[in-house]
Amino acid sequence: MRHGGDAKGKEMPVHSPPHPLPPQEKPPEHQRLLSLFPELVGESPALLGMLSIIERVSASDAPVLVLGESGTGKELVGRALHRLSPRCQGPIVCESCSVFSESLLEAELFGHARGAFTGADKDRPGLIESADGGTLFLDEVGEMGAALQSRLLRVLQERVVRRIGERKSRPVDFRLIAATHRNLEEMVRCGQFRADLRFRLDVVRIEIPPLRDRVEDIRILVDRFLSTSSQLNRTSLPEITDEAWRALEGWSWPGNVRELKNEVERWLALGMTQIDAEVLSTKMREHTIPHPITKKVRDEVGSNLRYIERVILGGIVQEVLRENGGNKARTARVLGIPKTTLYRRLDRWNLARG
Incomplete structure (x- = not known):
């Protein structure tokens, strides 16, 4: 283990992210799945279960609905399905329904004839035609408006497309992955999405686990992001302290893998050589790193919460009472609590109402 000193000269334990277990130490099925999906990084049971489903349904031509929070890698799943499918020699066409207005999305998907609208100076096939013989991946299909939902349903029912x-x-x-x-x-219950289209899309469902449900993959993902970036930029790998690892693994990651990748890229962009908890993003520090006073309180008062509450909170109440000459109404206002709550606290802590 290497050690790096902080600004005060204090030694802090640091670790480079651990590499995955060597192939010979992994169960054969585990090893086989990981080698089959190099683009989907991790070894957690949640991820391995998803990889197993992808493998099983890849040979089918049935529509697939991929569900996952923002940043979980839905397009990576779609591309993996295509790569393992009988259509792998054909094209995979990917588009997000959330980046276009309704009219532009219609033109993108269905194409248009020359003169169909202002600016349509030539015939143009749409993405649906371009996916012929392969796979069409439509991300954020829930953002599609009612008229386009109807048009897409007709394509899926009749297997024909008509340009604007x-x-x-x-x-x-084509095979559709939404x-x-x-x-x-x-x-559907709110009338925002067609029930018949949902049934057409949701033949096979793949749910991508959020990063907070696969915490054991965080170190492996960080390792992959650091290694890839350092090779591209010819930079050395930064060292990561134990405290930073605890913060990374304690964060909820609302932006999932994309957020984690952005965090790692920020370290590299700033040229950091050691990553400790203090250099992590502000929100992560605020929610995962205890306040500096926490250790002092535990050192002096202990860890019994009832005792801490009586000594610390009770002490604050007593001070505010004294500052206000024992006036309960003013004390309660300063503390931001109702006077009845103040009385209950005083009774609970065996402090004189005085």
């Missing part, structure tokens, strides 16, 4: 401004229908053959972070069942 044309009467001619063209046959298409993804969303939204609850489509709830959207």
Whole structure:
């Protein structure tokens, strides 16, 4: 183990992120799945269970609905499904329904004939046609409006597509993988999504676990991000302290793997050579690192919460009471609590109401 000193010269334990177990130490099935999906990083049971489902359904041509929070890697799952499918020699066409207005998304998906609208100076196939013989991956399908939902349903039912401004229908053959972070069942109940389209999309469901449910993968992901970036930029790997690891593993990661990758890239962009808890993002520090006074309180008072409450909170109440000449109403206002609550606290801590 290497040790690095902080600004005060204090030695702090640091570790480079651990590498995954050597292949010979992993169960054969575990090892096989990891080698099959190099783009999906981790070894947690939650991730391995998802990889097993992807492998089983990849050979099918059935539509797949990928559910996952923002930043979990829904497109990576879609690409892995295509790579293992019989359509792997065909194209995979990926688009997000959330980045276009309704009219632009319609033109992107269905294409248009020359003169169909202002600026349509030539015939143009849409993404659905471009996916012929392969896979169409539509991210954030829950953002699609009602009119486009109807058009997409017709394509899935009849296997034909009609460009904007044309009467001619063209046959298409593709596998659809749709993804969303939204609850489509709830959207159906609220009249925001067609029930028949949801049933068409949700033939096979793959749910991506959020990063907070696969904490054991954080070190492996950090290792991958650091190694990849350091090789590209020819920089040395920073060292990460135990306290920083505890903070990383204690954070809820609302932005999931994307947020973790951004955090690592920030370290590298700033040229950090040692990562301790103090250099982590502000929100992470505030929510995962105890206040500096915590250790002092424990050292002086102990860890019994009832005792800490009586000594610390009770002491504060007594001081405020004294400063206000024993006036309970003024004391309660200063403390930000009702006077009845103040009385209950005084009784609970065996402090004189005086």
